[in-house]
Amino acid sequence: MVGIETSDDAAIYKVTDDIAMIQTVDFFTPIVDDPYTFGQIAAANSLSDVYAMGGEPKVALNIVGFPNCLDPEILGEILKGGADKVLESGAVLVGGHSVQDDEPKYGLSVSGFVHPDRIFKNYGCRPGDVLILTKQIGSGIVNTAVKAEMASKQAEEEAITVMSSLNKKAKEAAEKYPVSACTDITGFGLLGHCAEMASASDVTLEIHVRDTAYIEEAVGYAKMGLIPAGAYKNREHSGHMVDAGGVEEFYLDLLYDPQTSGGLLFSVPEDFSEGFLRDLEEKRLDTKVSVIGRVLEKQEKLILLR
Structure with missing residues (x-):
């Protein structure tokens, strides 16, 4: 129902007359020093695309890049921040994937649901709005x-x-x-x-x-x-x-x-x-x-x- 044509925030695939699936992914390098706060921000950013389409996030997967020279406890704090934000959203965190990288990276792949008739799109503005x-x-x-x-x-x-x-x-x-x-x-x-x-x-x-x-x-x-x-x-x-x-x-x-x-x-x-x-x-x-x-x-x- 929504693809890449209008640079919208997420893709939407119609499952039934009452259910459409929203799919998005986002991750980035730290923008704050505190690892827990970074995890929260990265997760909130990833979840945002689902809300921007009018949907409810349901399932999330971690995406992690992490250097082996850093203390694993830092990664634990990043993941805890992300998990707490996913919990706040009402979605379920069900795992993910990690790779060794030169610098930390974190984000989520998120799936959500929306009614096909209630999708928010990034186009459709009308004069007078x-x-x-x-x-x-x-x-x-x-x-x-x-x-x-x-x-x-x-x-x-x-x-x-x-x-x-x-x-x-x-x-x-x-x-x-x-x-x-x-x-x-x-x-x-x-x-x-x-x-x-x-x-x-x-x-x-x-x-x-x-x-x-x-x-x-x-x-x-x-x-x-x-x-x-x-x-x-x-x-x-x-x-x-x-x-x-x-x-x-x-x-x-x-x-x-x-x-x-x-x-x-x-x-x-x-x-x-x-x-x-x-x-x-x-x-x-x-x-x-x-x-x-x-x-x-x-x-x-x-x-x-x-």
């Missing part, structure tokens, strides 16, 4: 500041909360609404994923830069030039699709910032946006929800920054 994002952005910039030993403990903790939080509650809040499109914000940054969504939907997205929620201290770090290399690659890839409209440079760095385990971006008909926001508030997410813009008829550029 409201764009709602369920996590603040800036984790890549904060992680860069951490590596430079310039980040505060508060900023580091907020970034970890953002990256390790499941998108489970946000998906549950969205289930009763006619979601036009949905994707999760990860390595391509907010603007990269918006460009994919706009292109696949044949529309233009207007992004309200100052209404978008950011990790509190990420704005200051962006002004200082603490920008990860991935942000420049993202700008190179999708910058020609964006009308920046005179927006300050540090905002562009934030909007192109590669996110790890970011939030869900929903395109929702305006008539349902108030109810959806109210339900998100009742879910008591650990992250900040923001209305970041709206969907317009297709224009010369896929993204307009205002």
Whole structure:
């Protein structure tokens, strides 16, 4: 039902009239020093693709690369972090596969289920829709500041909360609404994923830069030039699709910032946006929800920054 044609978050295969299977895989190298926290973040990131398709994760398999020169207890902590996050999601961890590698790598292959009529896709945005994002952005910039030993403990903790939080509650809040499109914000940054969504939907997205929620201290770090290399690659890839409209440079760095385990971006008909926001508030997410813009008829550029 869903393959690679629209760069969607996961593949979907119809099993019966009532059941479709979601399949995804993701893994990466450590982005934090603590192995348990790394395991949590990597697992949350892998599980996110299932939530982005409107599904429930059911079965997960570990994918591990690990050097033989490191203490095996480190690997144990990584796996414990991942297992605890899978347990939180309600899925079952049933094993996996490991190989010797020069640097640690960890993630999950996840299978989930969704009703064939209730799939969230990354296309289908309609003019007039409201764009709602369920996590603040800036984790890549904060992680860069951490590596430079310039980040505060508060900023580091907020970034970890953002990256390790499941998108489970946000998906549950969205289930009763006619979601036009949905994707999760990860390595391509907010603007990269918006460009994919706009292109696949044949529309233009207007992004309200100052209404978008950011990790509190990420704005200051962006002004200082603490920008990860991935942000420049993202700008190179999708910058020609964006009308920046005179927006300050540090905002562009934030909007192109590669996110790890970011939030869900929903395109929702305006008539349902108030109810959806109210339900998100009742879910008591650990992250900040923001209305970041709206969907317009297709224009010369896929993204307009205002």
